[in-house]
Amino acid sequence: MGAPSPQFIMEAPESLEPVAAQLKEINPQSLQRMMDFMGLQHPGPPIRVILAPNGSPVAQEAPAWMSGYAVSGASTIVLLTDRSLTYPNNSLNDVFLHEIGHILAHRAAGEHPLPRWFDEGLAMMTARRWDLEDRARLVWAMVSDTQISLNDLNTLFVKDEGSVRRAYVLAYAFTLDLLEHTGQDTPKRILAKVRQGIPFSEAFAQTTFMSLRQAEEQFWSRQTLWSRWIPVATSSGMVWLAITLLAFWAFTRQRKRAAAIKRQWKEDDFDL
Numbered sequence: 649m650g651a652p653s654p655q656f657i658m659e660a661p662e663s664l665e666p667v668a669a670q671l672k673e674i675n676p677q678s679l680q681r682m683m684d685f686m687g688l689q690h691p692g693p694p695i696r697v698i699l700a701p702n703g704s705p706v707a708q709e710a711p712a713w714m715s716g717y718a719v720s721g722a723s724t725i726v727l728l729t730d731r732s733l734t735y736p737n738n739s740l741n742d743v744f745l746h747e748i749g750h751i752l753a754h755r756a757a758g759e760h761p762l763p764r765w766f767d768e769g770l771a772m773m774t775a776r777r778w779d780l781e782d783r784a785r786l787v788w789a790m791v792s793d794t795q796i797s798l799n800d801l802n803t804l805f806v807k808d809e810g811s812v813r814r815a816y817v818l819a820y821a822f823t824l825d826l827l828e829h830t831g832q833d834t835p836k837r838i839l840a841k842v843r844q845g846i847p848f849s850e851a852f853a854q855t856t857f858m859s860l861r862q863a864e865e866q867f868w869s870r871q872t873l874w875s876r877w878i879p880v881a882t883s884s885g886m887v888w889l890a891i892t893l894l895a896f897w898a899f900t901r902q903r904k905r906a907a908a909i910k911r912q913w914k915e916d917d918f919d920l
Contacts, residue, residue: 687836720754758843769823
């Protein structure tokens with residue numbers, strides 16, 4: 649028998665009760681994978697989930713682009729149900745999983761502080777898989793701005809909407825790259841050390857055998873435009889886009905040639 653899954657206390661107005669019921673039916677296996685990823689043996693106390701429409705006080709206090717947030721110390725998740733979804737979430741269920749990731753990460757860390765990039769990177773890894781959209785956004789982040797430090801990355805999360813989206817994709821990319829080069833159990837090992845009271849930077853160094861600065865430099869050294877653009881350029885979606893554009897170009901060229909021939913015929917008829 650597996651470990652118990654997190655339990656939820658849903659608070660929603662009557663109009664949103666069906667949404668609350670649907671969210672509560674989350675797959676226990678998904679929750680168990682999240683707990684295993686964080687290194688949690690027990691899920692902890694029930695998580696309070698507030699579904700808030702736009703007119704509610706909690707929604708009015710949140711930035712317009714935000715669709716949900718977690719208050720880890722209070723074991724509370726707020727889902728802003730009327731907001732338009734933006735990257736990195738494609739559905740309210742994605743938002744829910746993302747915020748659960750925050751709660752579980754902080755529980756695994758014994759509620760000790762975690763840097764924002766690591767917190768968000770872990771939450772994104774629990775809620776979604778790295779895909780074509782993420783690759784394309786990383787390419788754009790590389791060509792549209794200069795590389796930044798992890799400390800500067802933390803500050804992007806509290807700026808404008810465009811900066812926040814860039815922060816998400818870079819945090820996700822850095823966390824994914826870290827696991828690819830140090831092992832999939834790296835997060836749980838770091839969190840376990842933080843839970844013991846070891847500062848994050850020391851826990852990181854003891855687990856990965858490199859400093860945060862060294863990890864940052866290695867990440868950026870691997871982020872060549874060529875290595876990141878190739879998977880985007882060779883994806884099936886890009887291939888079909890290229891075929892569509894080529895067909896449109898050929899069709900346009902054919903129409904121009906046909907029009908030119910008709911004009912020539914008219915000129916020839918006029919000369920006769």
